[in-house]
Amino acid sequence: MVGVPTLILLLCAANGVLLSNSYWKPTWPAYKVPVVLPQSTLTLDKPHFDAKPKLEVLSSCGPACHKRSPLPTYEEVKDYLSYETLYANGSRTETEVGIYILSSGSGNGGGTQSRSRTKRQIYGYDSRFSIFGKDFLLNYPFSTSVKLSTGCTGTLVAEKHVLTAAHCIHDGKSYVKGAQKLRVGFLRPKLKDGSKGANITSSMMPEKMKFQWIRVKRTHVPKGWIKGNANDIGMDYDYALLELKKPHKRKFMKIGVSPPARQLPGGRIHFSGYDNDRPGNLVYRFCDVKDETYDLLYQQCDAQPGASGSGVYVRMWKRQQNKWERKIIGIFSGHQWVDLNGSPQDFNVAVRITPLKYAQICYWIKGNYLDCREG
Ligand SMILES: *[C@@H]1O[C@H](CO)[C@@H](O)[C@H](O)[C@H]1NC(C)=O
Numbered sequence: 001m002v003g004v005p006t007l008i009l010l011l012c013a014a015n016g017v018l019l020s021n022s023y024w025k026p027t028w029p030a031y032k033v034p035v036v037l038p039q040s041t042l043t044l045d046k047p048h049f050d051a052k053p054k055l056e057v058l059s060s061c062g063p064a065c066h067k068r069s070p071l072p073t074y075e076e077v078k079d080y081l082s083y084e085t086l087y088a089n090g091s092r093t094e095t096e097v098g099i100y101i102l103s104s105g106s107g108n109g110g111g112t113q114s115r116s117r118t119k120r121q122i123y124g125y126d127s128r129f130s131i132f133g134k135d136f137l138l139n140y141p142f143s144t145s146v147k148l149s150t151g152c153t154g155t156l157v158a159e160k161h162v163l164t165a166a167h168c169i170h171d172g173k174s175y176v177k178g179a180q181k182l183r184v185g186f187l188r189p190k191l192k193d194g195s196k197g198a199n200i201t202s203s204m205m206p207e208k209m210k211f212q213w214i215r216v217k218r219t220h221v222p223k224g225w226i227k228g229n230a231n232d233i234g235m236d237y238d239y240a241l242l243e244l245k246k247p248h249k250r251k252f253m254k255i256g257v258s259p260p261a262r263q264l265p266g267g268r269i270h271f272s273g274y275d276n277d278r279p280g281n282l283v284y285r286f287c288d289v290k291d292e293t294y295d296l297l298y299q300q301c302d303a304q305p306g307a308s309g310s311g312v313y314v315r316m317w318k319r320q321q322n323k324w325e326r327k328i329i330g331i332f333s334g335h336q337w338v339d340l341n342g343s344p345q346d347f348n349v350a351v352r353i354t355p356l357k358y359a360q361i362c363y364w365i366k367g368n369y370l371d372c373r374e375g
């Protein structure tokens with residue numbers, strides 16, 4: 001049985017290793033990550049695929065409310081990190097997990113979590129950029145953005161894996177229509193008949209692109225999403241991992257533990273997605289993080305529903321390898337309306353990759369915990 005102090009240590013594991021400001025470059029902290037391991041798996045009934053993909057999440061709990069809510073207990077966290085796996089043949093399993101801390105913590109974790117008090121602001125003018133030209137679209141980092149057949153965006157995070165939002169697959173009660181035959185679309189240049197060897201030299205011109213689709217073999221969704229509903233804690237667990245039937249052969253972007261907003265270069269995040277209002281375009285944007293809780297980042301990046309599931313990334317210095325590296329530190333969940341005593345306010349919300357979520361997603365990708373010890 002794990003006691004409350006251990007849990008606090010676990011939730012704050014991120015705090016033990018924060019670097020002081022002695023490096024002039026924004027540097028990736030070396031987080032020690034707990035271990036999340038499957039304990040038992042049971043087969044569930046085949047699901048109904050009857051939910052409509054709902055791209056806006058309603059919640060009465062905004063940042064202030066989230067900061068007030070109590071820490072989950074160890075048993076609750078274990079339950080949230082347990083997960084369902086959906087297979088291409090429509091069968092479904094549920095896996096319970098255990099959480100372990102292998103290294104001894106430094107114990108200075110409790111209560112030092114940073115609390116940004118920045119005032120929220122009204123969204124400015126539309127500050128998104130459509131990305132045109134195959135030289136950009138087919139190159140890193142934009143090439144890591146893929147489209148889901150259910151309408152969302154995903155990001156390539158390993159040879160065969162795509163990270164996205166859970167609500168693109170499951171509405172909290174049921175799988176969405178289309179989750180059973182889920183496919184992932186990759187932008188490729190469109191070659192017209194007879195135009196083989198066409199001379200495409202200019203990257204300034206919009207070029208015809210089309211999606212090439214790969215089927216999804218299996219999908220993991222945490223129970224924190226399935227059990228909660230979006231009105232409660234649900235949004236904290238709005239992420240899912242898809243495994244493709246075959247490798248995509250593109251460069252991918254690794255996931256990393258989300259540093260506190262004040263450590264992000266310029267306090268900014270970036271993401272690219274297939275926003276509904278610009279069909280066929282990949283849309284890139286960056287913006288300041290306005291507020292954060294343990295599990296969520298609040299920002300006012302302009303975004304439309306199709307962008308949900310996009311990987312939120314930053315670029316920081318990787319000291320061991322002496323190079324800059326981009327990593328996915330969150331998943332864009334979507335627009336959230338918060339009812340503050342009868343006056344609705346809106347935010348765009350991203351789910352942070354916490355040390356525990358890192359451990360879970362990394363295990364899904366690698367199939368072992370030894371490769372997941374550092375976030
Ligand atoms: C569906 O696929 C999974 C994984 O490949 C397999 O374990 C399971 O037995 C299959 N179920 C049916 C009903 O074919």
Ligand SMILES: *[C@@H]1O[C@H](CO)[C@@H](O)[C@H](O)[C@H]1NC(C)=O
Pocket residue numbers: 197199201
């Ligand atoms: C493409 O066009 C450029 C300049 O317009 C020319 O120099 C080049 O030889 C052409 N390449 C092919 C394969 O036609």
